[in-house]
Amino acid sequence: MLHVGLIHFLIISAFLFSFGIYGIVTRKNAVMVLMGIELILNSANINFVAFSRYGNFGLGGQVIALFVIILAAAEAAIALAIVLNIYKTFANVNVDEIDHLKE
Amino acid sequence: MDFYDIIFYLFAVITLASAFVVVTTRNIIYSAFSLLFTFFGVAGIYVLLGADFIAVVQIMVYVGGILILLLFGVMLTNKITTVEIRTGTANVLPASIAVGILAGSIVTVMMWTDWKSKPGEIPITTTKALGSLLINDYVLIFELLGILLLIALIGAASIARREKE
Numbered sequence: 001m002l003h004v005g006l007i008h009f010l011i012i013s014a015f016l017f018s019f020g021i022y023g024i025v026t027r028k029n030a031v032m033v034l035m036g037i038e039l040i041l042n043s044a045n046i047n048f049v050a051f052s053r054y055g056n057f058g059l060g061g062q063v064i065a066l067f068v069i070i071l072a073a074a075e076a077a078i079a080l081a082i083v084l085n086i087y088k089t090f091a092n093v094n095v096d097e098i099d100h101l102k103e
Numbered sequence: 104m105d106f107y108d109i110i111f112y113l114f115a116v117i118t119l120a121s122a123f124v125v126v127t128t129r130n131i132i133y134s135a136f137s138l139l140f141t142f143f144g145v146a147g148i149y150v151l152l153g154a155d156f157i158a159v160v161q162i163m164v165y166v167g168g169i170l171i172l173l174l175f176g177v178m179l180t181n182k183i184t185t186v187e188i189r190t191g192t193a194n195v196l197p198a199s200i201a202v203g204i205l206a207g208s209i210v211t212v213m214m215w216t217d218w219k220s221k222p223g224e225i226p227i228t229t230t231k232a233l234g235s236l237l238i239n240d241y242v243l244i245f246e247l248l249g250i251l252l253l254i255a256l257i258g259a260a261s262i263a264r265r266e267k268e
Contacts (some may be wrong), residue, residue, distance in 0.1 A: 006220045010213045018206035023126035025198040028191040054220040074255035076169045080176045081263035087180040
């Protein structure tokens, strides 16, 4: 069990995913929510690369991990632009106070 | 327990401990800098998995790009001069219970599954093979992602632009 195998990488990825979910659910600041999303994307990437190594079907998993990194970069750029606009409009970025669509 | 295992546990501890700090500390700046260690730890795990190119891309894109963007987001949306740098939390207790159950169930499923896995041999370098995969098998996704990055660039610039008064 101490010898590192596929399951160790999967467990690390599962805990990173859980931390990401916890960050998204409990934080109020929109930038912190973004950090949670980055943690989740990283955990998915660890799974892709781990299965690419241990599943024995070539480098396909690593290519998909590359695509996920690209998507994360695009997502961070767009999301931070939106966060800056929210700050300009509401003067804070707490996601629980920005509920004007409710009224 | 050989050298590989020791390195693995080192990176695992770095990654998980700094990820825990990211989601629990109340200071956003501390969170952002712990995220740096998380990204480095994940890059080390990629190296242990034999994915050298992905590890370098991880450091370049995440640490060099996304983390800087996040830090700019923190700096631009908080009052640095006052003590408003802290972030509020909500639903801590229910979230802890739910996330604990989630993590427990995921880990249980992963432990109980009989993975048909055998450790392939670590290739010396993956860059050439990745490059040929990108322009042969995955060329359509590759081009689409290029267009997507262009759209994201234009969109982000146009959203964040300051309107003329």
